[in-house]
Amino acid sequence: MKINKEGYIIIGVTGLICLAIWLLVYCCIDTRSVYLWFMAGFLLVFWFFVAAFFREPRRVQIHDDELIFSPCDGRVVVTEVVNANEYLSGEMMQISIFMSVTNVHVNWMPVAGKVEYFKHHHGRFLVAWHPKSSTENERTTTVVGLKSGAKVLIRQIAGFVARRIVNYVAAGDVVEQNSTLGFIKFGSRVDLLIPKDSELFVEIGDPVIGSQTPIARLKRKA
Numbered sequence: 001m002k003i004n005k006e007g008y009i010i011i012g013v014t015g016l017i018c019l020a021i022w023l024l025v026y027c028c029i030d031t032r033s034v035y036l037w038f039m040a041g042f043l044l045v046f047w048f049f050v051a052a053f054f055r056e057p058r059r060v061q062i063h064d065d066e067l068i069f070s071p072c073d074g075r076v077v078v079t080e081v082v083n084a085n086e087y088l089s090g091e092m093m094q095i096s097i098f099m100s101v102t103n104v105h106v107n108w109m110p111v112a113g114k115v116e117y118f119k120h121h122h123g124r125f126l127v128a129w130h131p132k133s134s135t136e137n138e139r140t141t142t143v144v145g146l147k148s149g150a151k152v153l154i155r156q157i158a159g160f161v162a163r164r165i166v167n168y169v170a171a172g173d174v175v176e177q178n179s180t181l182g183f184i185k186f187g188s189r190v191d192l193l194i195p196k197d198s199e200l201f202v203e204i205g206d207p208v209i210g211s212q213t214p215i216a217r218l219k220r221k222a
Contacts, residue, residue, distance in 0.1 A: 004106060006166055006183045007054025014050045018043040053185070056106050059211050061178045063112065065147065068198065068216040069178055070208035071110045071154055072190045074099040076215075079204055084193055087117040087143050088153055092193040093200065095215055097208060105184055108211035109144070110192060111152050112177035115169050117143040140167045140182070144175065150218055153193035156184055178211040195219065 003011065025039050062069065078096035083089075099105060121139050138158035145151050156165045167182035169175060184190075192215070199217040202208065208215060 002056050002058075003051065004054045004056040004183055006185060007051065010185075011047075011051050011054065015047055018047050053101070053105060055104060057104060059178075061176070061211070063177050064214075065112065065177075066218050066220065067214040068152065068192070068194055068218065069108070069110045070097060070210050070213040070215050071181060071192065072097055072099055072105075072107050072184075072208075072210040073103040074190075074208060074210075076202045076204055076206045076208060077189070078191075079200060079202065081196055082193070084153065086119075086141055086153070088151060088193065091196050092153070093196050093198055093216070095192045095194065095200075095202065097190050097192075099184065099188055099190070104210065106210065107154075107156060107181040107183060107190060109169075109175045109177060109179050109181045110154065110215075111144055111146055112175060113144040113146040113152075115142060115171050115173045115175060116145045116151070117141070118167070118169060118171045120165075120167070138165060140165050142167065142169060142181070146218075148218065150195050152195075153191075154181065155191040155193070156182060157189040157191065158184065 022040055022043055025036060029036055074097040076095065077098045078094055080094055081091050082094045084092045119141050121141065140156045142154045143151055144154070156167060158165050164185040165182065168180060194216055195218060197219045199219070201217070202215045
């Protein structure tokens with residue numbers, strides 16, 4: 001287990017603020033007071049909680065050209081057929097995964113292929129489960145073309161708490177399955193748009209583990 005680089009500054013600044021608060025309290029009340037040590041414990045737990053947001057677990061990198069893996073830890077909140085309207089068109093299966101503040105916040109690449117399209121969209125910060133969050137919230141859109149000719153769209157979505165999306169890929173990049181895609185600070189939601197005829201392995205409410213849980217199988221070519 002390591003700390004993702006996106007957390008270095010936040011963890012450091014939070015630690016300094018917690019230390020400054022404790023020193024201020026230390027100077028203002030009796031050092032024998034139980035409240036002083038209660039405050040110390042509270043600030044230490046809070047700091048560890050912030051650090052935990054940025055944990056990056058070591059996971060086995062699985063490769064299977066027929067499978068689509070979960071891009072993040074969380075719980076499935078949407079499985080439905082939608083009309084794609086950004087770069088791709090036509091009906092596709094959408095799978096949406098909600099990331100709570102207690103989940104790992106690293107995002108992984110669910111498939112291998114070439115990044116054909118990438119765009120960052122400025123937007124609102126509706127709660128992540130709001131139906132309009134996919135199209136109105138701050139988000140990034142990444143489309144990967146597979147060797148089979150299929151295309152998969154990955155959309156990282158900021159939410160009410162999450163205000164910062166990091167994406168490590170660009171158009172033209174060749175990416176490996178279950179390599180690191182990016183990071184959503186303090187959680188939110190990831191949408192996948194996959195071919196409509198894919199075999200779905202998950203249902204609404206299912207917990208998934210990023211880079212480890214297969215969520216669909218691409219239809220084999222005849």
